[in-house]
Amino acid sequence: MLINIDYGTRIPIYEQIVLEVERLVTLEILKPNEQIPSIRELACSLSINPNTVKKAYDILEAKKIIVTKSTKGTYISENIDNAKKAKKEMLIGKIKNDILELEKLGLSKEEIFKSLK
Amino acid sequence: MLINIDYGTRIPIYEQIVLEVERLVTLEILKPNEQIPSIRELACSLSINPNTVKKAYDILEAKKIIVTKSTKGTYISENIDNAKKAKKEMLIGKIKNDILELEKLGLSKEEIFKSLK
């Protein structure tokens, strides 16, 4: 599974894993009902502690993004549309905030959009 | 100086001070060559330890946003254009990343811009 960990940030590793899985799911690189690596496998391939992966999987399960069928492995949930919709809204919100900041710095919306094209 | 500290966040106090000063500088509420509160003063008015303020001032100085004249106090740099330019680029960069994410989720640039207007 394509997960990159950045050690130079304040975001804890377990949270980075959560975000990465969410990203892969919303991008449909990970598809509903697809099996994902076991805790041990992922921990090994990322050279991190299994406890850390466990914590991430626990959170993902609480968010209903994955389900673990005990002894049979861990799978992406069937329904992931909510995740996608929430992510879109979150991103639009972030951009709006940043635009506000830029406007405070004296840029007009037109100038900003021009820089973005 | 108008600085608000939020204790309920993961962002450390010293970094909040850095961000606040940067904000006040880019908004030109703090002007070039203007003196800012002494370490002890700010520490006192925020009810925090002087060392914490010192760390923030150290970072601001490394970013060339302030200059400290030992025994004479601390001042906003003469040239704050770098600070403003850097902030603009940072914000544009953030937005571009978010747009990329949205495009991966299936939105076109036109749709995105429409949501932002």
Place this chain on the structure above:
Amino acid sequence: MLINIDYGTRIPIYEQIVLEVERLVTLEILKPNEQIPSIRELACSLSINPNTVKKAYDILEAKKIIVTKSTKGTYISENIDNAKKAKKEMLIGKIKNDILELEKLGLSKEEIFKSLK
């Protein structure tokens, strides 16, 4: 790690650590990706306060000479060429200044080079 601290100088301890690590890196005694002592370890072996070591490590990190992987330790950066190049330029710059001073005192470049051989 072979670091000597001189208490009889105006250079603060944390800066001496920075200079020593830079020296060891440019001399390739410390190699890329090599782990260096933990903050507590070095503090202990130098009989100084961990905060002082931390400050030195912070500066070295800002200079991109080391990277700290939280909870996993501190390492020499992969790419130390910047450090070496910066040091070379710094030294060449210092010498050029000194030569200028000597020329002002009436020596020619030839005379200076002769004294240096």
Place this chain on the structure above:
Amino acid sequence: MLINIDYGTRIPIYEQIVLEVERLVTLEILKPNEQIPSIRELACSLSINPNTVKKAYDILEAKKIIVTKSTKGTYISENIDNAKKAKKEMLIGKIKNDILELEKLGLSKEEIFKSLK
């Protein structure tokens, strides 16, 4: 008198004044028996505390670089050759050290001299 004070350094102001006067003397911009500004004048023109200038002048007098004829003002000493010779040797020594450092970084003397021409 052409003296520049750098507030962004660890060298105290009084010492910077000492160094600047020494520099001007060795460069023969200030000549033997020439009168230099009074403490009050210099303090005023540099916008610093007279005590600071006083301390610098005391040191310069102890080094026999200036003499104060009380009530008549302060003058450059008659004999300044020793100062010049000492400075030359100091500079040559500094350069030799820097060259050693560069050689440790893998540069040959020829390469170094080439960078300096």
Place this chain on the structure above:
DNA sequence: GTGGTCTAGACCACA
């Protein structure tokens, strides 16, 4: 009064 350095030690999250 100012900033600069350092100590001693606490508490936290993370692994």
Place this chain on the structure above:
DNA sequence: GTGGTCTAGACCACC
């Protein structure tokens, strides 16, 4: 165990 943050308070040089 690791690093990250913060406090409380000391001492210093300088002005």
